[in-house]
Amino acid sequence: MSIDGLSDDNDTPHYDGPAGGWGSVGSMARIMGEERPTPAVLDTLRRQNKPGGFMCVSCAWAKPAKPHTFEFCENGAKATIWELTSRRCTPDFFTEHTVTELKGWKDYDLEQQGRLTHPMRYDRASDRYVPCGWDEAFAAIGAELRAIDPEQAVFYSSGRASLETSYLYALFARLYGHNNLPDSSNMCHETTSVGLKKVIGSPVGTCVLDDFDSCNAIFFFGQNTGSNSPRLLHPLQEAVKRGAKIVTFNPVREKGLESFRNPQSPLEMLTGKETQISTLYFQLKAGGDIAAITGLIKHVLAAEEERQREGKHVLDPDFIAQHTVGFEEMKARVNAIGWEQIEEESGLTRADLKQAADIYVEADRSIAMYGMGLTQQVHGSETLAALVNLWLLKGNIGRDGAGISPVRGHSNVQGQRTVGISEKPELVPLDRLAGQFGFEPPRKEGMNTVKACEKILSGEVKAFIGLGGNFVRAIPERERMEAAWTRMRLTVQIATKLNRSHLINGEVAYLLPCLGRSEEDMQESGAQAVTMEDSLSCIHGSLGNNTPASPHLKSEVAIVAGMAKATLPPNPKVTWDAWVADYRRIRALIEETYPDQFHRFNERVFTPGGFYRGNPARERIWKTESGKAHFTPPGRLRAIGFEDAPGRWRLMTMRSNDQFNTTIYGYSDRLRGIEGTRDVLLMNPLDIAAAGLREGQVVALASDAGDDVDRRVGGLTVTPFHLPRGCVGAYYPEMNPLIPLWYHDEASKTPAAKGVPVRIVV
Template sequence: MEDETVHYDGAAGGWGSVGSLAHALARDLPGPAVADTLRRQNKPGGFMCVSCAWTKPAKPHPFEFCENGAKATFAEMTKRRCTPDFFAEHTVTDLKGWKDHDLEMQGRLTHPMRYDAGTDRYVPCTWEEAFAAIGAELKGIDPKTAVFYASGRASLETAYLYALFARMYGHNNLPDSSNMCHETTSVGLKTVIGSPVGTCVLSDFDQCDAIFFFGQNTGSNSPRLLHPLQEAVKRGAKIVTFNPVRERGLEVFKNPQAPTEMLTGQETRISTLYFQVRAGGDIAAITGLIKHVLAADAHSHATHGKRVLDTDFIAQHTTGFEAMKAKVDATGWEAIEKESGLTRDELEQAARIYIEADRSIAMYGMGLTQHVHGSDNIAALTNLWLLKGNIGRDGAGISPVRGHSNVQGQRTVGISEKPELVPLDRIAEQFGFEPPRDEGLNTVKACEKILTGEVKAFIGLGGNFLRAIPERERMEEAWPRMRLTVQIATKLNRSHLINGRVAYLLPCLGRSEEDRQASGPQTVTVEDSLSCIHGSVGKNEPASEHLKSEVAIVAGLARATLSPNPKAPWETWTADYATIRSRIQQTYPDQFDRFNERLFTPGGFYRGNTARERIWKTKSGKAQFTAPERLNAMGVGDAPERWRLITMRSNDQFNTTIYGYSDRLRGIEGTRDVLLMNPEDIAAAGLTEGQVVGLASDAEDGVDRRVGGLTVTPFLLPRGCIGSYYPEMNPLIPLWYHDQASKTPAAKSVPVRIVA
């Protein structure tokens, strides 16, 4: 069937990656300093990429960056400038009609700007004017009606001050980008193993016998991960992938840093087995794996007196095993096959690899987290890993693959709407104030209160909030009813064009740029997916003399808003970021001991993980087996003419940032307006290749949600599943359609209809 579909015949990496980078380099024209920046990227003492959060090794490759990381660097170092002259030429209403890519291509913002409603234009202002006006607006409203959003890009230092500013102001309304992607991990893993993050470290990949992937696109979203995967395969480890989409990076990889591979065409097949599970069918697939493991254990014990299960681990470290086993035993193979879209034989093949492997790692992405029952996905996967004691020992563990560069770290240092996750008593003692103790607003709750008019002010620390969230049309309609909106950014995006009655656009330094403060050039820090902390030093000349660092902007807003507090010396913190890190160490002494001394530890310094030590901070004090209540994580069942929409990112984008119109690894060029369908589904639905159609939400709430202008394109997907791009498909996702435990939007199995 593959011959009938659009696809990519080459390997991930290879000359295709080199060509894509050459095109991006010519487009952005970052200048000669880019060579030195790339040389230092993701290396000890260097600059940490603003793209994905995959870890940085102690012994880096000569080029420790991937295709997407280099594109992010080119984009930050672009010679293009979005100046006040640009805004004088274009009204905001005019710019609303531009595509995301065209806004991105205007380049770096250069001056602080104020929105002037009378002319419908942004006009330049001074930093002093902006801070004073924003502070006056914030002082004039109830603090609990303000929302402080953080994207995953800001440093640990910035995030710590931002959270402190919010609490000293009077609220815990601190939604961040993890609410939209891996909050399901934070809630789901914490419930069953007591840790909100993954348990692996990089050395585990040198010792594992098998790696199981669920719903993660390594080739586009975290290509540097392909290096340890390739090395694992070459030493004999087996990789099994479950994903509705055949992502090229988990099929075949050609290492661009290996001359022999590049010159001879040698490539590495990554996945031993690759199964296209139905969107929302992972619980069923994992239940099938567990069912076979349990059966194999019973047979081996009865026949040879040997156990497949780690019964000592289960007895000592877990609870709930018998209830889980009873539920799995009672679940028939027919139901498992129907919901997963896979055969019993396929699932048993995968289970045999798990059984034969002494040490296994589970990796997953938003293909597990972004479902109505995404937390059940995490619980099911944890069940499987607990069976053989694959958590809390070398060469094994659970490793969610995070997206944005510091999204995990921000939560570590206090960006959380949940007061129980933050040491508020210690913060109160440190800074001499009483922090609010009520639960704040996450992304979904903030959106709900914006729709009802209860939120009066929104500050965005990076990101493209309005483009990233569900229910975009309704949100854009409600947004201007807010009194104040402030956006801190490096480049123009859609969220900057929908404004409150008072609105400011504040340009900040990029991470690759030198951050000069009163004490000299500054270092910032980030946390990677494997809980390691890295120092980052920018060396490039700033894009404009009018830029401020994110730390300086947050401190400036705080000084203009808050009453003076001798225990909160914002000027001192801005002058020397080491003083901020000292405060972080005081707040989190067990994780940030000797913070300033360990900034440039090769490979980062590990802040620890209790579950890795088999200390289970759960309600029971043990790791929790969970009896699966359902096999379908979608939240709704199948219905006539209902399709399961999977939203995807191309390999020419990062989150909502669209670098270009090439999705090379899927064979799609020049457009994002596509509807990807199995060829058999195209025929069964009475459609034809190239036909232009629309999608309508099939959520049963009476709201008409539509996206049109999509070209039917044959693509290898499970029957009943269709695909199209994020964020363009976000208008089809109801705000209420989210994981039941974490409220993460369920963007990987959206019920829709195809309309003419």
């Protein structure tokens, strides 16, 4: 399917092959050669995402009870190879390089130094990291935390820390005296947590893996499956083969949702056979999803009127009457919106939307899947409400083979919230924690990512502890944030490899190396397993069995406990040493705090396919203000937070298939046909000509947010690409300096990175 200025056989960068196939195998082999992993990598990949094995540290897609021979994808393999690299970043490296020098290195080059091996302290006099002992580090961190008001500290967590670590980390924060617990969800799917909860009472999706075996249709919105969650392509391929239809709405041509060749299939690999994934693929404008969904709803309502003349229904009137509120108001508002406005805002025609709506009308069971193309918009929460409207019309929430299924990113980003990583005290059973541990938990709302950044800028935050991740690189306003970061008193980073956040330090700074999930975690009671939650609310156990990269590493659990012991006064009900010695005791605590979701936790750790913790909305129990699911009258058709204007472009930040979040594995965005660089500006060829630019020209992007702050990124090569008119694309996190901190979803404060107002500077 083509768009203005582009055809399927043009000479713009593209990838001729399908997702998967030999291209995927070759990409994994390349990373294997670059990282030179330990020999254990092959056995680890064999055990990856299997019952009793090791759970991937990459995306959070579900792990089946009956896994494939190789239950990992290209990105998952890269993450494992990256973790099991033979490269080591020792104290000698830091002796040779000042922190100021390292700030000039690229992200890829920093992480290529390999696994961190020793706890390090930043020495400001020499501008170098120097080795220190664990006891020294814990004592200094504890002393610094005790010296400040607890509400001046921020405890951030990335999405890969286990349930056990996350539970203790949240407990540490509350025992210390704050709810300042931002996490990576604040930057990606917080819109899901806020938006879905408001309209269906659940902060997470409603599907389970079996639903993909019985659905008739799957609708995708703003999610790049081939680049971000390739294991999802297996159930999609199986669904297509049994006759299900897939409809995709995405401004970007996403190869994984176009065609797939299964590397697990010898027949497909040898014959070159591939599966066309999407029946229909529509490249709508960035931020045009509300308009497109509204158009679908108009067609569905019209089809209902036609069927009623025959005494039949398209809608599920019994479901609407029993389980929902607001239908008539929503219907009236949608019917009042004209097609001209829908076509203008979506970039799609009425005929396009009718094709998609017809598939939805005829399907008995439909699943809606979406990614950050919906959540990272100024009005992302309203987009989700519109999507729920469409799904409620046919009762497609709360029954088998149907539902809403956000595709989460990091491997345990959903699970961390489940066990207490939240700045919102109303989401945590604080009274139960008070009884368990004999203290009065703080009740004041804490800081999410945006609020933490605002208070770092204002100087109100004095200490930042990062449990994994690359916070400074991942957030908006990078230049302003880095300048403010150095004014903090204490910064602590827990990590496996060096990244840019470790180079932006407070007055006192520590870099604490931890075990990787694939490595053996040996404690007093023996080898320890950890757990995590996938996107479909199933809990999985993970057991590492590789020799740690260094004898000086500690587990994340042990590091959190070490800092807590050095910070907090003794409490007979808080037994950090016992919890470190045996993680089963931590799981027993989680069960005590969340008995409905984690009953018999230790017995079920290695349940094949994980154990389902439950979801009231799936049972049609609506935890909303009204006790029912909510139809929402659309208040707007545009999800972006600005009006179009001459010279203003809609920037979409995107990831390559050679990266995961801020981790850059290499410079091959194979699925888009872009090799050797990340410094590109992707544009429709007609836009290049209309703007007086030329292919290969080097330009800069500048913020056009209207607040008179000079934000810009230069050195970008103009590159023709399959994009809608008026939209441009470039890579994350390099484009983060262009995103104002205040430019976020209005309800969730998720940064609106998929629709940023910019202008091109020659």
